[in-house]
């Protein structure tokens with residue numbers, strides 16, 4: 001299998017797509033043909049690692065990493081990804097808990113896989129690959145944790161100063177010498193624009209840049225595996241295809257679910273839950289796709305004004321009229337998120353992070369008919385303790401920290417504050433990496 005750009009560049013191998021991150025023509029990589037599976041292809045799979053091996057095989061055909069696929073999978077899926085049933089009154093619903101990894105958010109899966117692949121591809125380079133990552137909060141921590149102290153690769157994290165939770169800020173800044181954390185005096189959109197601009201700017205020609213944002217195909221593919229695994233288990237137990245509600249920002253996680261369904265996995269409807277950044281739902285309702293400034297919300301990891309993976313979604317499935325039959329979307333306000341966190345706690349006895357609350361809210365907002373005709377899996381994208389400043393006052397309880405987070409919070413922080421411009425960014429990189 002080869003990989004193509006959404007804007008039409010000639011094909012590249014999987015290894016090239018992983019290293020480049022974004023295509024030379026500015027487009028995003030996708031496989032040149034989607035593999036077709038059916039449920040029986042997975043009948044021998046007893047674990048998520050075995051599901052991953054079957055699903056990933058075709059993508060690795062053209063990769064020098066094929067002999068190491070088992071180890072890459074073992075490194076990526078080193079923590080549980082369970083579905084916990086919810087005690088609902090009518091219909092069936094469960095929470096897909098994607099937050100048991102090192103930084104307690106689903107991004108640990110994609111970041112872990114990408115780091116496992118790239119560190120192997122880059123083992124013998126003179127000029128180390130410098131991974132640039134703009135983050136609205138969770139990506140940066142996951143990528144830094146995944147690449148921390150891996151030889152031959154550096155990471156530069158750009159995050160919006162003051163717009164991430166304290167614990168997220170800690171996770172973005174407590175790493176070793178190969179990680180440079182930049183606290184940008186601006187928004188996530190500024191950070192994302194700086195990453196794009198730096199890749200093409202003369203001030204940075206001595207760096208070999210790579211990307212680890214959700215635009216990297218190496219982030220996207222492994223995310224389709226937990227949808228494959230959860231849907232196969234549900235289908236195996238009940239004979240019914242589960243439908244998913246997915247908290248959505250840059251559209252990476254949701255696109256991974258669309259891909260899994262496209263590959264032939266037993267997935268029903270896919271519903272996107274967004275916060276007050278409602279470009280996606282407005283687009284599906286017929287408005288033009290015009291990137292907006294992002295709005296700050298409680299679900300800060302979803303504060304995205306220009307979701308980059310829409311380019312892939314439109315390439316694969318077409319414009320709003322066609323897309324409406326692929327996904328639906330609901331925008332959830334901060335007030336609704338607060339009420340929903342409270343309601344999940346009183347009704348189900350569970351604490352949910354603000355992002356996860358957009359999914360449970362969206363599920364509740366379905367019609368009775370929709371809720372009972374389908375079985376629903378609601379995606380829990382982060383551990384509530386990561387957003388304790390929002391969640392604890394609402395539920396009136398202190399949340400205990402997962403083990404990994406506790407040890408991370410005891411590490412010292414290092415970061416450099418910069419203005420949202422390329423000059424400040426170049427100075428910070430040159431200062432750190434000039435030896």
Ligand SMILES: *Cc1c(COP(=O)(O)O)cnc(C)c1O
Nearest residue numbers: 138249250251252253301381382
């Ligand atoms: C990144 C993130 C999201 C949004 O995921 P996308 O793939 O960008 O759509 C949702 N919830 C949490 C907790 C996140 O970290």
